[in-house]
Amino acid sequence: MVFGLILLSLLAQGQAAASDAQTVVDTMVAATNRNLPPGVVSASAGPRTFIMNLSPPPRGTNVDAFADQYRQSSLGVVCRDPNLRRALDVYGITLRMSVAPAGRSTVVRDIVSADCAGIAAPAPAASPPAPAVPVGSPPAPPAQHGATLSGDDLEVLASRVRSFAPRDQFDMPPALPSVAGRRFSYTVTPLERGPDNLICDGFPSWGFWPQDGRLEVGATEGTGIKSDFASGSSRMFPTGQGISDFGTMVTFRSFRCQKTRLGSYTATNGFGAQFTVERSREVVTAIGGFAMPDTSWRTYWTTQVSGDAARQLSRSLRVRISGTLTDWAPGRPVLCGRNVSTPSMRRPYEETLDLCLFNGRADLFEVVDSRTGEVLFSSPR
Incomplete structure (x- = not known):
């Protein structure tokens, strides 16, 4: 946002x-x-x-x-x-x-x-009034209470880190309130699948097969190699700061997705052959951790529907995912970094992923009809 x-x-x-x-x-x-x-x-x-x-x-x-x-x-x-x-x-x-x-x-x-x-x-400023908010100040984090955190609540926290601009190597991101043990639940509108559609890694999506009247909505996990992510000149997941270094994979489910095409350029490989590289950028906020994708948990729903009923249903589908959060380290509930893929002739894409990742585990996948609020499908983990 x-x-x-x-x-x-x-x-x-x-x-x-x-x-x-x-x-x-x-x-x-x-x-x-x-x-x-x-x-x-x-x-x-x-x-x-x-x-x-x-x-x-x-x-x-x-x-x-x-x-x-x-x-x-x-x-x-x-x-x-x-x-x-x-x-x-x-x-x-x-x-x-x-x-x-x-x-x-x-x-x-x-x-x-x-x-x-x-x-x-x-919250209004206390008396006496607080100083004026300086240019570029991030929004305040959500209040600490036992209520379930929404995607909007988490985005407020992520924006504090995402907008942090260190003056030098000695500056650290702002300390944030703990989210350890807090429940989260976010609801998003899934994006339509297709080779030309702008869907971020780990974001819910839907597809329709008119030949057999089948509509499917699902939420697969995004994946990455932990060491490929950087935050400025440092690793996004550093060691020695209370952050577990177990595992090499990062898996996540996204609730914020902004994907933009950035045009193309001509590259040359080591043999002198030229090829066109397509560039794109994803800005993603997600929840996940160090683990392999969990293929045993069903996070998709399929129904038979056609015609205008299928059209209306596709527009009203919402995906709700809930679970529990923990902190990466004291004062660090969210980490932000970037991963830029290296293009090749076999895969001519330069893809930049700007990721803010909360440490958490999803345990409930639901499909909701926004017209009525009816839960069409529920899958606990």
């Missing part, structure tokens, strides 16, 4: 009056266009409206579901960020996501103040 990473410290510093909301919008647009987040083509302004123009999904993708998923993944972060919440509640600004696929009308999804009614607002 990108809103919390752009300007908006202007609001906390009181540099704009409530009557000048359009100036705030214009400033947000200018700041965003100088440093476009992944998946965003441009930012623009409407009357009291900040518009993020998203990269259109591949042809054949359900654009409405794509826009719904982007909005849903953004909602909790927006409503819990103090600066963004003030933009909604005080300045009356609308945050709009716009997708304009070729050959069809533009699809928009808005977030306004009323959408945050059921989401706890950031």
Whole structure:
């Protein structure tokens, strides 16, 4: 979710009056266009409206579901960020996501103040008032209590580490509250499968086979080699800091997914042969650990359906995954790093995976019909 990473410290510093909301919008647009987040083509302004123009999904993708998923993944972060919440509640600004696929009308999804009614607002500053929030300050972590942590709660924590920019080798990521023993449960809209669709590693997906009227939704684990991930100039999973060094594999299930194509270039191998390399980047937040994929646990559901019923069901499918968290080390519930694949003639892809990983174990997979809230399938581990 990108809103919390752009300007908006202007609001906390009181540099704009409530009557000048359009100036705030214009400033947000200018700041965003100088440093476009992944998946965003441009930012623009409407009357009291900040518009993020998203990269259109591949042809054949359900654009409405794509826009719904982007909005849903953004909602909790927006409503819990103090600066963004003030933009909604005080300045009356609308945050709009716009997708304009070729050959069809533009699809928009808005977030306004009323959408945050059921989401706890950031805690007010204590008396005497706290200093103004400096530029680039991350959102506050979720309060420590026994409640189950949602994907939005975890994303707030991950954003603290993801946005950390060390001045030198002596700086360490901020210490975060422990999540050890806490339950998590997140619900996502699965993405449509297909060779041209932008699905991140470990993110739920669905497919339809019209020849036999079969619709399937599932959640496979993403995998990687632990030593391939780096955080700056260091390893993402360092030794000697309380982090277990057992195993070589990293497996994970994603609940945040932003995948962007970055164009192509021509490469030459050691024999002088040239080939075209396709580049892409994934920004993923996930839950997992050091283990081999668990193929014994059923995390997919299939049903027989066809025609308009299949169309409507595919749009309403949601996947809910629950489990238990632990910490990687004291003060470190989440680790963030990057893995860049090396292209070859056999596999001509340069894929960058920006991963923030919570240490946890999923133990319940559910498929939900969002129209009714009915649990269509449940599979405990």
